[in-house]
Every structure is written in C-alpha cells, then in structure tokens.
Amino acid sequence: MTLQQALYQSHEYARKVVRNGDTVVDATCGNGHDTLFLAGLVGNTGKVYAFDIQKEALGNTRKMLMDGGMVKRCILIPDGHENMHRYISEPVKLVMFNLGYRPGGDHSICTTGETTLRAIHAALDLLVVNGLIILVIYHGGDTGFEERDYLLSKLPELDPKAAAVMMTRFINLPNNPPILVCIEKLK
C-alpha cells in the first residue's frame, strides 16, 4: 500500500519542518522512539524536551537515547505536557504528541482530551510562526475514543487566523487506524 499510516506521516511532516539546531518537544515520550527520531533531526546543536508522567517511560527513553548516543541533546521531564510552559522559555519549531497508552505498559495510564487540549494551547504559545504541532490519535481496543471525540470537537474551534488545523484519516480501513492531526501556527 502506498498510502501511509498516521505515525509514518507524522515523521514525514517532522522531517520537512525540523532543521539542525532547532528546539522541539516530544510531548509523550513513552518508550522513546519519537524522542530518538526527533533528536536525530535536531542534530548535535539542537534540543529536544521530552515529557512523560510515567517513571518507566522516562527510564526507557533515557536508555534508548544513551544507546543512540543522543542523550546530551535531550531534556527529559517527569511531568505532564500540559505544564510544558513551566519548563520551556525558548521558541519551539515542532511539538509531537503520540497519544494513548505506552506500548507494553498500563493501559489505564493514558493521555486525556482535556489535558491534551491544554498542552496544545501551551504549545501554540511556544511555537514559532509556521511551527507545527503533530498529533497521532490512537482510538481502538479499550481506550482512546473519548479523547478522539473530545479533540475532534474542540480543535475546529481554534481561531483560523491563528492556526490551521488539518486531519488525515483512513475512512474505510478496519481496526480504527490512528488519525493524524497537524496544527500549523499562523501568527
């Protein structure tokens, strides 16, 4: 199949936007795959702030970064992404959210619509103009439906002069494939 899933597309958008030396945020570091990917994009002069509320997630992410030789350019923060403004005071190029629960972890510890929306607003304040927020929304199995419905009801309310919001989703494939939402800051 040539059409690609949301996670693949999220990385394609990040590749287009992020340059060497940029500062970016992984809002949900989980097991560290996206943090490592972003650390590769920003290069050794850039910076990745990575958030998670689970100690185990930060431990797994640190290990992945150590193994990849990229730990020095990353700041791991054991707090919710809705508090990102407390830790970051510099312009940010991209904020990535990979929503849901940590693969291999407790499904009940997962992102929620209201805190994610608060984090999106915090991210919009930190982003440079034309910076990007990328959300991969997982819905299926035992979780994710409420958060999906909440976000898809609230995001269309964002001021179109301030941000452009785009959604990409498969509309006929089985098993609830994840949904990609990109938000570009316009002013």
Ligand SMILES: C[S@@+](CC[C@H](N)C(=O)[O-])C[C@H]1O[C@@H](n2cnc3c(N)ncnc32)[C@H](O)[C@@H]1O
């Ligand atoms: C789907 S996983 C992320 C996967 C990760 N990007 C990776 O590459 O492995 C979602 C993560 O969000 C975390 N999470 C849930 N609520 C959060 C919050 N308010 N702030 C930051 N992280 C949160 C969970 O603990 C979980 O590890």
